[in-house]
Amino acid sequence: MVSLKWVVMISCLFAATSALAEDPPIVGIDGHTVTFRATKWTMPGVESLTVWFTANGKTFPVFSADVGADGHSDWLSPDKKTLLLDPVVFGMLSDENQEEKLVSQQHCDVISMETGCVLAERSPRFCLGKWVGNQWFSEDGEVLTPILETQSPKDWLKYISTIKTAQARADSIEGSLDFLSPESYMACHPPTQNVQAYNDLGFYLAEGGKDELALKFYRGVEAVGKRTVLMLNMADSLWRLDRQEEAQRYYREYRDAMSADGKAQKIPQRVIERTAHQGMKN
Template sequence: MNSLLAGSLSLLLSLPAFAAPSDAFTQRDLAPPIVGVNGHTVKFRATKWTMPGVDSATAWFTANGKTFPLFSVDVGADGHPDWLSPDKKTLLLDPVIFGMLSLENGEEKLESQQHCVVISMGTGCVLADRWATFCVGQWKGNQWVSEDGDVLTPTLETTSPKDLLKYASSIEPAQSRAESIESSLNFLSPESYMACHPPAQNVRVYNDLGFFLAEGGNDELALKFYRGVEAVGKRTVLMLNIADSLWRLDRKDEAQRYYSQYRDAMSADGKTQKIPQRVVERSAIQGMKN
């Protein structure tokens, strides 16, 4: 995928880059959803944006009882039933990225950039990103042919976590490294990215990406990847990383529970002497409360 809005367009960096929508706006579902393979759906939710002048919906994927946003918090989207492939495995959507353009006089102007993306209705993975006019076309069999004659056979094109980590590892300082990871993800939600590259196959890489994000000041996004790894199975170092991010986000009661789990796991492995002092202090607070 290409970098989005490089240079001039600030994507509202005051908002948590990949946070789930909360007090930023209120929502209601728009009907009907687009129904794909195995009954998986994409729904569009009406949104009251904090940005003046924005009128758009957000796109949500549901499969097997789980729902997650396809795109990050500042991205609107639209789609149509005829953009669903005949086998119902692939859907085209046109996300719109909103941001504020800083003018020379110091004022800010709302700007937007439109794309055409390819969604796997099996997983909720954003497979590929194309220019906006690519969504003007038709399905011929299960291949999309744009009005300009460009042909798409749906395949995974998103950057792998391994390549993302390799690139980020070469960047200093920590804040720039974290920003490079966010930029590489472009407008995808972390849930959609992990649908493309499952945590079970990328345990160490996602833990390291989360650590780099947290080290660079983005604990909210780091936790998204940590939670993905946690769902695969608890790991000692992961418990410490989750605890540290929760602590910095002032979710201290939850953080203390993870510190205690980390301390207990290290003690059980005979590694008590390697437990950081902050863990002892913070988990002890939880122990006093109990």
Template sequence: MASLKWVLMIGSFLAATSAFAEDPPIVGIDGHTVTFRATKWTMPGVDSATAWFAANGKTFPLFSADVGADGHPDWLSPDKKTLLLDPVVFGMLSLENGEEKLESQQHCDVISMETGCVLAERSPRFCLGKWVGNQWFSEDGEVLTPTLETESPRDWLKYISTINAAQSRADSIESGLTFLSPESYMACYPPVQNVQAYNDLGFYLAEGGRDELALKFYRGVETVGKRTVLMLNIADSLWRLDRKDEAQRYYSQYRDAMSADGKAQKIPRRVVERSAIQGMKN
């Protein structure tokens, strides 16, 4: 029996399509854009691009790094507030004879051109259809009025917190982000309204060894303000990623904040030791 390096399924009716960096951006409401960037894939035979959202001077990927995407101007709603995209994730199928075969899994995702939020996810066939007014009618008869369906971080955490093993918690969060980036997720649920939830998601990821991904959520929380515990969490993740100079700056900020609050005795020993290394450098 053939085995998959990761679980995937694909309908035979829709092949992975390509979007190229030289294609013009899709321009939505208020001049917000989705552009497609050519990407060098490690897997042979992959010909796709990544999708990026830009608005108000900020640019971020709509999907995770290993997800390609395709889109067309006629998938943009008449009011320019909603866009359909066809993301695809690639994997290698290991066959019994030792050979490997490229496989892919696709979705049809609903994107807010106001925020860059991935509002909803459908099967790939859903992208076959047309806009009637600002409702999308698929060829299979499904009708979409764009609304936010992506699960909130608080509801997500209710499930994540029931998983006991740290590694399993981190794996579950990472798999939940296969078809959207942390930046897009936070565009759906702004950090200013979800500080504790994003800090917890970041902590669970870091606890399970996903520090790079954890930092995405920590950085989102950081835009709201420098909370004392957040500075320690960021410092620990940076340290494990061997970004020690940057980590030491956060350790020093954490140490100073704790001292200013009269909590110097509660500062973890590692903070003192790692801040001292920075002090000797200086």
């Protein structure tokens, strides 16, 4: 039986065997930048640069954790609003004889230099081409006019909610983010317009044991404003991650908000126990 053991490692699509060196930043519209950071990987022979977007004093990874990409200044559109990048994931393919070979999964992704959103995903060959005006023409004859194609969280949830088990729901969400970082996804679909959807995605992830990823979406919602249910969800995830001091702070905020709303009798017992423990510690 053949099994694929993915090790989340990245190398440049066109320079996978070259010496690792940090590329110069690519500067887009309004001075927004994409920068490349050298990273050490555990897989021998695989080298990579992780990719970060910076705008208005905020920096976040373009791709999910441990995923990087290559980029070139001539992949930046003339209006400096759009950039192409080429992430690739490496893994080892093991056959029934336990012999292994290196395999890869590659993309050509379209990045908004206004927001850091990954607008669209194409096959790796799409990155071979040129800009004509602000349209990209690939060597295979495909033409791209940059528009948002990344699915909205509300549409995403319509599918996720049909999955029966908590683990399968969480796995599906995580699998859909193999390349894309939560921060980049939320740059495409701002939390201000998707508060409930992101809270639900976070809850599904936490329910399936993926609290670290859940917190990424919870943080996006938190930036919009404090919400009572959100504080409880964040506290529970932090508690399971053994970040108890931070969790207790959110439990107390949740407890106080519920009490202020006259709902003290609805506070779950675990909240009472965990905040009481903090009180004795103090």
